[in-house]
Amino acid sequence: xxxxxxxxxxxGHTYPLIPLALALRDAGHEVxxxxxxxxxxxxxxxxxxxxxxxxxxxxxxxxxxAPELERVLPDLVISGWSVPEVFSEARxxxxxxxxxxxxxxxxEGIGLARPEGGRHLDxxxxxxxxxxxxxxxxxxxxxxxxxxxxxxxxxHEKLIYVTFGTVFGDEELLATAVAGLxxxxxxxxxxxxxxxxxxxxxxxxxxxxxxHGGSGTMLxxxxxxxxxxxxxxxxxxxxNAQALVAAGAGVRPDAVSAEAIAESARxxxxxxxxxxxxxxxxxxxxxxxxxGEVADSLADVV
Numbered sequence: 254x255x256x257x258x259x260x261x262x263x264x265g266h267t268y269p270l271i272p273l274a275l276a277l278r279d280a281g282h283e284v285x286x287x288x289x290x291x292x293x294x295x296x297x298x299x300x301x302x303x304x305x306x307x308x309x310x311x312x313x314x315x316x317x318x319a320p321e322l323e324r325v326l327p328d329l330v331i332s333g334w335s336v337p338e339v340f341s342e343a344r345x346x347x348x349x350x351x352x353x354x355x356x357x358x359x360x361e362g363i364g365l366a367r368p369e370g371g372r373h374l375d376x377x378x379x380x381x382x383x384x385x386x387x388x389x390x391x392x393x394x395x396x397x398x399x400x401x402x403x404x405x406x407x408x409h410e411k412l413i414y415v416t417f418g419t420v421f422g423d424e425e426l427l428a429t430a431v432a433g434l435x436x437x438x439x440x441x442x443x444x445x446x447x448x449x450x451x452x453x454x455x456x457x458x459x460x461x462x463x464x465h466g467g468s469g470t471m472l473x474x475x476x477x478x479x480x481x482x483x484x485x486x487x488x489x490x491x492x493n494a495q496a497l498v499a500a501g502a503g504v505r506p507d508a509v510s511a512e513a514i515a516e517s518a519r520x521x522x523x524x525x526x527x528x529x530x531x532x533x534x535x536x537x538x539x540x541x542x543x544x545g546e547v548a549d550s551l552a553d554v555v
Contacts, residue, residue, distance in 0.1 A: 254552055255283045257327035258301075258353075259318065261335035262289025262311050265418070265469050267296075269355040269376060270333055272396035274301050276544035277551070285325050287313060287339070295400055315342040322346055329555050334359075334368050344371070349555045351391070356468025357496060358386035359489035372554075374547070376472065378537045381496050391554070394541035397453035397473035404454050411439035411522055414459040416452065417486070418467045426484065426509065430463055433511030434518055461521045463514065466490030471497060478535035480527040482517045484509060501530035 258274050260267045267288055278284045278300060286296050286303040289310045296303035307317030313336045322330070322343060330350040332340040343350040352373040359365060373388050376395040413434055417423060427445065434441045439460070444450045453473055456462060462474040466485040471493050474481050481503040483494040497503035504521060506513035521527050542550075 254328045254555065255285070255325065256329045256331060256551075257285045257287060257322070257325050258331045258333075259287040259306075259313055259336050259339040260292070260333035261313070262291045262309070263335075264292075265467055266333050266335045266355055267292045268398045268469060269395070270331065270353050271296075271299065271301070271398040272544040273331070273353070273374065273393060273547060275299060276548035280545070280548050282548075285327070287318060287321060312336060312338075314338050318342050319346070322348060329551060331374070335365055337366050337368055340368065340371060351554065356395075356472060356489065357381060357493055358383040360492050363488045365488075378475070378534055378541065380537060381475075381500055381534065383492070383496075391547060391550075392541050393547050394538060394543050395472040395476060396544055397456070397469070397476060399451045399453045400449070402449070402451040402454075404451060404458065405440075405442050407440065407458065409438065409440035411437075411460045412458055413437070413439050413441050413461045413463060413518055413522075414444075414452075414455050415441060415463045416444040416470060417465045417484075418470065423486065426486075429509065429511050430484070430514050433513075433515030434463065436511075436515055437519060437522070439518075439522065461518050463518060466493040466497075468493060472538075475502065475531060475534045476538050478528075478532040480504075480521040480531045482506065482514060482521065484514070500534065501526055502534055503527070503531075 286301045287306045293303040306321045309317050315338045318339045330343040330348050331353050352368050357377050373390045374393045375390040376393050456473050457477050463482040464470045466483045483503050483505050485491045485494045494505050504517040506517045
């Protein structure tokens with residue numbers, strides 16, 4: 254089977270699609286990936302045949318993908334939520350097509366059009382998914398992907414991981430968070446735009462994650478059962494923070510101050526209901542179908 258993935262050219266939108274793409278590749282299928290140049294080095298390293306449709310940088314429009322559909326002639330198109338024109342153009346040309354989500358269904362007004370119709374590969378655990386997302390879904394376990402790298406050596410019994418993502422990073426916020434967290438008896442590991450870390454591996458060792466509420470970081474922490482301090486900055490992050498707090502697996506500080514962030518992290522470092530809730534969500538994620546299991550079922554979908 255020849256499968257064409259398509260995504261906006263950002264880590265937050267491309268990386269969630271990679272585990273299924275790899276599972277399909279490993280099952281012997283031919284995988285192609287339509288995305289802007291920025292994502293090509295990692296996709297090439299993984300053997301996922303990336304190409305740039307038209308003159309795109311981030312978004313992919315109908316006129317970009319149309320000739321590529323006729324060139325590749327995929328048996329199945331998997332369109333990220335962020336590139337709705339890929340989905341609509343594939344459907345218009347009668348190619349089998351599925352949506353692929355990146356987390357919770359987002360609210361209106363964040364700068365992306367909500368995907369409508371069709372079937373969705375949904376990587377959000379059902380208990381955390383937006384209640385107004387009622388489309389037909391194929392559950393898919395979220396498996397964090399990160400480029401290889403070294404994990405800093407452990408220096409303390411407790412470890413706090415801090416990141417504010419690839420888009421919403423803010424030096425002032427980062428400095429405020431670190432100023433508060435360094436008062437705690439814990440190792441503080443910080444990812445910055447100039448110093449990215451193998452996030453999935455660091456989170457597995459973390460006791461608390463402090464972050465912006467991005468879907469990728471949130472789901473990676475939940476998959477490892479790690480409670481979270483969330484400081485949303487924009488896009489879907491406010492909805493994610495609200496859902497995480499409602500589930501009991503995270504805390505949103507009352508103020509963006511060193512003291513408030515430190516107090517929230519101190520609360521989560523202790524054993525208690527937040528850690529228990531995060532563990533329950535991790536168990537829910539473990540019971541979702543793996544990328545390999547879903548890859549095996551997609552021939553039947555086609």
